[in-house]
Amino acid sequence: MIEVSNLTKRYGQKTAVQDLTFSVKPGRVTGFLGPNGAGKSTTMRMILGLDNPTTGHALVDGKPFADHQHPSRVAAALLDATWVHPSRPARAHLEAQAAYGNIPASRVNEVLDLVGLRQVAKKKVGGFSLGMRQRLGLASAMLGDPKVLMFDEPVNGLDPEGILWVRNFMKARAKEGRTVLVSSHLLSEMALTAEDLIVIGKGKLRAQTSVHDLVATQEATILVRTPDATAFAEVLRHNGFDPQSTGEAQQIAVKGKNIEQVGQLAFDNNVLLHQLYLDQPSLEQAFMALTQDDVEYRTGEPIADDAGQVGGGQAGAGQGAGGPVNPGQQFAPGQQNFPQQGGRR
Numbered sequence: 001m002i003e004v005s006n007l008t009k010r011y012g013q014k015t016a017v018q019d020l021t022f023s024v025k026p027g028r029v030t031g032f033l034g035p036n037g038a039g040k041s042t043t044m045r046m047i048l049g050l051d052n053p054t055t056g057h058a059l060v061d062g063k064p065f066a067d068h069q070h071p072s073r074v075a076a077a078l079l080d081a082t083w084v085h086p087s088r089p090a091r092a093h094l095e096a097q098a099a100y101g102n103i104p105a106s107r108v109n110e111v112l113d114l115v116g117l118r119q120v121a122k123k124k125v126g127g128f129s130l131g132m133r134q135r136l137g138l139a140s141a142m143l144g145d146p147k148v149l150m151f152d153e154p155v156n157g158l159d160p161e162g163i164l165w166v167r168n169f170m171k172a173r174a175k176e177g178r179t180v181l182v183s184s185h186l187l188s189e190m191a192l193t194a195e196d197l198i199v200i201g202k203g204k205l206r207a208q209t210s211v212h213d214l215v216a217t218q219e220a221t222i223l224v225r226t227p228d229a230t231a232f233a234e235v236l237r238h239n240g241f242d243p244q245s246t247g248e249a250q251q252i253a254v255k256g257k258n259i260e261q262v263g264q265l266a267f268d269n270n271v272l273l274h275q276l277y278l279d280q281p282s283l284e285q286a287f288m289a290l291t292q293d294d295v296e297y298r299t300g301e302p303i304a305d306d307a308g309q310v311g312g313g314q315a316g317a318g319q320g321a322g323g324p325v326n327p328g329q330q331f332a333p334g335q336q337n338f339p340q341q342g343g344r345r
């Protein structure tokens with residue numbers, strides 16, 4: 001368990017962390033999210049006693065981390081996996097770490113097995129790939145069999161297989177009853193890994209919630225593609241929907257989840273549909289909405305994500321597979337004649 005109470009950190013005039021209070025429970029992976037400069041690393045450093053709070057305190061397993069008699073058995077962190085001495089073999093690195101932490105050398109083989117590095121344990125770390133270094137960092141974190149694990153951007157730069165491996169590793173450690181706190185900017189990855197979330201912005205707590213509840217704050221979007229888009233928008237409007245243009249030809253977006261009603265309206269009005277799709281909100285959308293005022297350096301330009309979709313600066317703007325909703329841009333009624341009942345079924 002990690003308990004953070006009224007934690008504040010100032011660097012001169014800069015307040016990096018302001019009056020943060022949250023707790024991280026065992027048995028679950030908790031994501032620690034926030035835009036760049038939100039104060040995540042500073043908070044993690046204070047939890048580990050690597051930085052002193054200006055005010056407030058952080059407890060790990062009931063005490064400040066530095067007050068534990070055997071700190072490596074209480075908590076371990078992987079903050080940067082690239083610092084390992086390149087000419088040292090992996091096993092020697094872990095043996096040195098074990099000796100430093102007063103941990104029996106027999107534990108080295110156990111953690112090598114845990115991360116699948118036993119076969120390359122005699123090889124120098126300088127020849128390791130990023131994924132292998134990350135595994136070595138995780139082995140090192142596990143040496144003391146700690147109750148609390150903290151990871152800062154653990155999947156940065158890893159290939160898909162490496163990402164999956166780290167994801168499963170974190171989930172397995174949480175399942176063993178450990179407290180797992182992980183910061184990441186990869187929100188789609190966090191949605192797959194974490195159950196709980198702590199979201200901060202400009203050093204302040206924005207939310208402590210579950211992934212499910214945070215995503216549920218955003219409304220789903222129904223996307224319709226039809227050659228009769230203008231006319232069908234009119235039908236939707238007459239039936240209480242608020243159809244919006246997505247910017248794509250022949251496509252309409254309506255907020256809500258009632259896809260069955262939209263399909264029924266199309267059927268009843270002889271409208272040919274090429275696509276009817278429920279675009280569920282993503283963690284990314286919910287995160288953007290929550291932290292839209294917390295981004296330190298904003299360009300004013302919309303942001304395209306990996307899928308080439310846009311939405312960065314707009315809170316809650318639809319970002320589904322069918323493209324973004326343009327808020328406020330409605331279908332102009334009466335531009336296209338709508339086929340009458342029975343006209344084309």
Ligand SMILES: Nc1ncnc2c1ncn2[C@@H]1O[C@H](COP(=O)(O)OP(=O)(O)OP(=O)(O)O)[C@@H](O)[C@H]1O
Nearest residue numbers: 011014015016034035036037038039040041042043
């Ligand atoms: N030693 C320091 N001296 C002065 N300012 C600092 C120091 N460390 C951090 N800061 C500032 O405190 C704020 C929080 O930084 P921090 O690195 O904790 O954010 P972060 O959420 O981890 O960011 P990122 O996601 O970019 O890693 C930033 O504005 C940063 O510039």
